[in-house]
Amino acid sequence: MKLSTLEVYGLRCILRIARSGRENGITIHEISEKEGISEAYTAKILRILRLKHLVLSERGKQGGYILSDMPKNIPVSQVVDALGGKLYESDFCYKYHPDKHKLCEPVEYCSLRTLWFSVQKAVDQVLEGVTLQDILDQNVEA
Numbered sequence: 001m002k003l004s005t006l007e008v009y010g011l012r013c014i015l016r017i018a019r020s021g022r023e024n025g026i027t028i029h030e031i032s033e034k035e036g037i038s039e040a041y042t043a044k045i046l047r048i049l050r051l052k053h054l055v056l057s058e059r060g061k062q063g064g065y066i067l068s069d070m071p072k073n074i075p076v077s078q079v080v081d082a083l084g085g086k087l088y089e090s091d092f093c094y095k096y097h098p099d100k101h102k103l104c105e106p107v108e109y110c111s112l113r114t115l116w117f118s119v120q121k122a123v124d125q126v127l128e129g130v131t132l133q134d135i136l137d138q139n140v141e142a
Helices: 005-020 028-035 039-051 076-083 092-096 111-128 132-138
Strands: 055-058 064-067
Touching: 005 028, 005 039, 005 064, 005 076, 005 132, 028 039, 028 064, 039 055, 039 076, 076 111, 076 132
Parallel strands: none
Antiparallel strands: 055 064
């Protein structure tokens, strides 16, 4: 199990925006340069974050990206969900059962389903309990 590149880079981009502050927007070029991500991929990530209302964009000479809310009000779970979703979706067993239309039989005893549900619940609790501000407080400006 691992996070996708989109999720990892997306978290890096939104943290870079958070570090820049709410009064000063940061451009795609600046984020790309500081994070070592191509401008095209950075633009793709920021478009998703903007459509999910996690960041705001300002056009023009003084333009750039800012957070839509304070870092203390944005849980990491919200960012990960916007960029990729859950490790275990409720339809997991339907997708991976050989018949594709059935769950494991009997459903209530499917140990894999129970395991993945427990893993997802634990991941959700951790990601919901950590905000962007919590991460910023642990890191020194790079």
